[in-house]
Amino acid sequence: MDLVIEDVVKRYRGDVTALHGFSLALKPGVLGLLGPNGAGKSTLMRILATVTRPTSGRVTWNGTDILAHPDTLREVLGYLPQDFGVYPNLSAVEFLEYLAAAKGVPRGTARQRIDDLLELVNLSSVRDRPLGDYSGGMRQRVGIAQALLNDPRLLIVDEPTAGLDPEERVRFRNLLSELSGERIVILSTHVVSDVEAVATEIALIAGGRLIQRAAPEQLLREVEGKVWELRVASADLPAVRERHLVCGVLRRGDGAHVRIVSAQSPAPEAQTLAPTLEDAYLYHLAAHRAAAA
Amino acid sequence: MTRVFAVARADFLERTRRYSFLITLLVMIWGAYVFLPPNHARYATFELGGHRGIYNSAWVGSLVAMLSSVFLSIAGFYLTKNTVERDRRTGVGQILAATPLGRRAYVFGKALSNFAVLSAMVAALAVASLGMQLVRGESRSIDLIALLSPFLLITLPALALTAAAAVLFEVFRLTRGGFGNVLFYLLFMVMFGVTTAGLKPEAAYLDPLGKDILIRDAKAACAVAYPEYQPTRDGMSVGFHFRSNNRIWDLKTFEWKGGRWSARDVAARLAWMLVAMGLVMIAAWRFDRFDEARSPGREKRPRRGAQPALLLANGADAEIAVANGAGARLTAPAREAPARRSLGARLLGATRATALAPLIGAEFALLTRGQNFWWYLIAAALIALSLFLPLAAVRMPVLPLLWVWPVLIWSAMGSREVRNGTDGLLFSSARPLRRQLPAAYLAGVGVAVLIGAGVALRFTLARDFASLGAWGAGALFIPAFALASGVWTGGRKMFEILYLVLWYGGPMNQTPELDFMGVTAAGAASRTPMIFLGVALALLILAAVGRTRQIRS
Numbered sequence A: 001m002d003l004v005i006e007d008v009v010k011r012y013r014g015d016v017t018a019l020h021g022f023s024l025a026l027k028p029g030v031l032g033l034l035g036p037n038g039a040g041k042s043t044l045m046r047i048l049a050t051v052t053r054p055t056s057g058r059v060t061w062n063g064t065d066i067l068a069h070p071d072t073l074r075e076v077l078g079y080l081p082q083d084f085g086v087y088p089n090l091s092a093v094e095f096l097e098y099l100a101a102a103k104g105v106p107r108g109t110a111r112q113r114i115d116d117l118l119e120l121v122n123l124s125s126v127r128d129r130p131l132g133d134y135s136g137g138m139r140q141r142v143g144i145a146q147a148l149l150n151d152p153r154l155l156i157v158d159e160p161t162a163g164l165d166p167e168e169r170v171r172f173r174n175l176l177s178e179l180s181g182e183r184i185v186i187l188s189t190h191v192v193s194d195v196e197a198v199a200t201e202i203a204l205i206a207g208g209r210l211i212q213r214a215a216p217e218q219l220l221r222e223v224e225g226k227v228w229e230l231r232v233a234s235a236d237l238p239a240v241r242e243r244h245l246v247c248g249v250l251r252r253g254d255g256a257h258v259r260i261v262s263a264q265s266p267a268p269e270a271q272t273l274a275p276t277l278e279d280a281y282l283y284h285l286a287a288h289r290a291a292a293a
Numbered sequence B: 001m002t003r004v005f006a007v008a009r010a011d012f013l014e015r016t017r018r019y020s021f022l023i024t025l026l027v028m029i030w031g032a033y034v035f036l037p038p039n040h041a042r043y044a045t046f047e048l049g050g051h052r053g054i055y056n057s058a059w060v061g062s063l064v065a066m067l068s069s070v071f072l073s074i075a076g077f078y079l080t081k082n083t084v085e086r087d088r089r090t091g092v093g094q095i096l097a098a099t100p101l102g103r104r105a106y107v108f109g110k111a112l113s114n115f116a117v118l119s120a121m122v123a124a125l126a127v128a129s130l131g132m133q134l135v136r137g138e139s140r141s142i143d144l145i146a147l148l149s150p151f152l153l154i155t156l157p158a159l160a161l162t163a164a165a166a167v168l169f170e171v172f173r174l175t176r177g178g179f180g181n182v183l184f185y186l187l188f189m190v191m192f193g194v195t196t197a198g199l200k201p202e203a204a205y206l207d208p209l210g211k212d213i214l215i216r217d218a219k220a221a222c223a224v225a226y227p228e229y230q231p232t233r234d235g236m237s238v239g240f241h242f243r244s245n246n247r248i249w250d251l252k253t254f255e256w257k258g259g260r261w262s263a264r265d266v267a268a269r270l271a272w273m274l275v276a277m278g279l280v281m282i283a284a285w286r287f288d289r290f291d292e293a294r295s296p297g298r299e300k301r302p303r304r305g306a307q308p309a310l311l312l313a314n315g316a317d318a319e320i321a322v323a324n325g326a327g328a329r330l331t332a333p334a335r336e337a338p339a340r341r342s343l344g345a346r347l348l349g350a351t352r353a354t355a356l357a358p359l360i361g362a363e364f365a366l367l368t369r370g371q372n373f374w375w376y377l378i379a380a381a382l383i384a385l386s387l388f389l390p391l392a393a394v395r396m397p398v399l400p401l402l403w404v405w406p407v408l409i410w411s412a413m414g415s416r417e418v419r420n421g422t423d424g425l426l427f428s429s430a431r432p433l434r435r436q437l438p439a440a441y442l443a444g445v446g447v448a449v450l451i452g453a454g455v456a457l458r459f460t461l462a463r464d465f466a467s468l469g470a471w472g473a474g475a476l477f478i479p480a481f482a483l484a485s486g487v488w489t490g491g492r493k494m495f496e497i498l499y500l501v502l503w504y505g506g507p508m509n510q511t512p513e514l515d516f517m518g519v520t521a522a523g524a525a526s527r528t529p530m531i532f533l534g535v536a537l538a539l540l541i542l543a544a545v546g547r548t549r550q551i552r553s
Helices: A041-048 A070-074 A092-103 A107-120 A136-147 A166-182 A192-198 A216-222 A234-243 A277-292 B002-016 B019-035 B057-080 B083-090 B092-097 B103-136 B144-171 B178-193 B201-206 B211-225 B263-286 B315-323 B337-349 B357-368 B373-388 B391-402 B423-427 B432-461 B465-489 B493-508 B521-525 B528-552
Strands: A003-012 A016-026 A029-034 A056-061 A077-080 A154-158 A184-188 A201-206 A209-214 A227-232 A245-252 A255-261 B043-047 B051-053 B237-242 B252-254
Touching: A003 A041, A016 A041, A016 A209, A029 A041, A029 A166, A029 A192, A041 A154, A041 A184, A077 A136, A077 B092, A092 A107, A092 A136, A092 B002, A092 B092, A107 A136, A136 A154, A136 A166, A166 A184, A166 A192, A184 A192, A192 A277, A201 A216, A201 A277, A209 A216, A209 A277, A216 A277, A227 A234, A234 A245, A234 A255, A245 A277, A255 A277, B002 B103, B019 B057, B019 B103, B043 B051, B043 B057, B051 B057, B051 B211, B057 B103, B057 B144, B057 B178, B057 B211, B057 B237, B083 B092, B083 B103, B083 B144, B103 B144, B103 B263, B144 B178, B144 B211, B144 B263, B178 B493, B201 B211, B201 B263, B211 B252, B211 B263, B357 B432, B373 B391, B373 B432, B391 B432, B391 B493, B423 B432, B423 B528, B432 B465, B432 B528, B465 B493, B465 B521, B465 B528, B521 B528
Parallel strands: A029 A184, A029 A201, A077 A154, A154 A184, B051 B252
Antiparallel strands: A003 A016, A003 A056, A201 A209, A227 A255, A245 A255, B043 B237
């Protein structure tokens, strides 16, 4: 099972290029897609979900060109877009029945599957309530359920934990981890802790280009010894921000504890810290921008 | 087929479970009541040179079927033309686009749902017609076939066309919005206005609404009952016709047992169903599957909601640092610090603006921005015509054309805040009711004044101050109408439709009582401008009440 993206370019009106010759090959596992706003993540997800077509390039699913034969992929695809709505006057069951039919899931199978999925996303007790009465988090869970209706081999989820409470977020992360064994899961999110928890690989995107693709451990290794903590007076913070890449600040009684990512020690009294994925993300992004500048 | 029905079913349930659908059904029942006025009423809905059939099953069924075919064909279009748009707007379309659901299955499902919704309304009308026959009491004999067959053969094929046209218009980017609403209205007026009366009997088959078949048969029956009646000479009317000077109608009646549906009649109506299928096929062929890139026209970057910044443990700090490019200068000196500090200082120094003029300017810019080159070119050409053509031609048709041209600009008023999701921002700003709402209204008046300035100048030069006054009333009335419609409906459609109906019935038909812009000298000299000024004031109050409700909710 593989998904191969080859040299994909997407150009919009006004000569805005969202993706510049993007290439990536995926095998089963969870790929965390990280990048700043406007990096091209959603465009890439929409292309992989066959919702939109690239201006040029090729995407294959198990060797089949999905641009020429999109249904080959659609039959095994689960897609949760970032912004989606529901039919407010339908119940969760009716809405899922509708989407199951659209996905071509046989009625009998669909019914059982819907029951299981509603149980899984903790909505069984409100299954017959109109979706218009659901909270944002509940609707998001309906979205998650619909993405899993056809037992997808490729699961593309865009900001899936938006609006979920901490308990549901953990539940969803666990679900993704369980699912990832025999499928390809692409998780795009701004929540680094989500990626940290479930991704087996991380792809960093900026300016429509892939700037890094590695296992989380490797990304962490690359910033090993480059994360520092410096204690400064609060009044000096603006100056420190200007000089260094600041990843965080903790204000304590003895001053501001500033977390800095830097190849060199920012000050003699600075102490090294164990890096996190956030540090690695910011480091790579800054390095990419420095190179681009 | 399973997928077609699944699409149709979900869509049908979604629409019919709304309170608005229940209200629509009640309106249908009321429709049956008004479609069948008692004798000696002030209006007639179908008369043949002063004659009509008695209210037996055949006449009641045919009359209500004919009128519902006409009225639901146009009203039904606007009622149903939102199903693809809803999927596009809510994002359900994106989910569907990622499934194997084919274009044909989706589009046919949506058309079927449109047709089912309209058919449900027709069913309500048919049941109500049966009740009305008994209420009017001119014939107690119930003939279900005579009563229902016109609904099946006349109304349903017409509504199949409407259902298909609604989907077709939604598929093309050009006809998806307000332009499509206006275009369909104009097409419908042509379709309704062109009659096949006087031509060969077979020509009745060319009428998609089906009314000409019934008119043909009713005329023939009337001629038999009243030999002095000559179909070509004595004329007839379909619709709501009031006699002048408040006189009542005194129609002579005859018994009509209903049209005998020939095989050709049935085939002709079924042929229109096939035309409807053809329209749906075209829609399916051109449907973009929610990918703007495939939509006819230029490719557009998809609209997205606001994206959250990267959520880090101390997210705000990191986001600012990266956004300002500090990350790219890991060891660079602080070059932008003064600029950032001065921004902070500027923010602290900001004061609250109270002047209305800048807000009106901003509202005006919002209203008029986004029109393409051709819009401005045609507007400029119309303004030039208003300056240089003889005054009679300026009155008609230049003035009505000038004030229908910005209909899509005005229709955005009142609802733009909700549609664009800026309501939370605007309604939480200082005095939205006393500042933003008047500014939005005055911006709309500005559009009317600007585009109609040439006409005002001509009226002034001709010293026709009555017409100038009527023009002024129109300039105040139109935006008030748009604003109130937008605020109360949360959309543009209501204004677009009602305004076109009023524009066509009043200024275009030169009806003095409805001439709200000074097209007719008689209208300008009458009380009509004052009445429309009063209506404008009432609409503004209504808009303010609606906006207050929105702000408080």
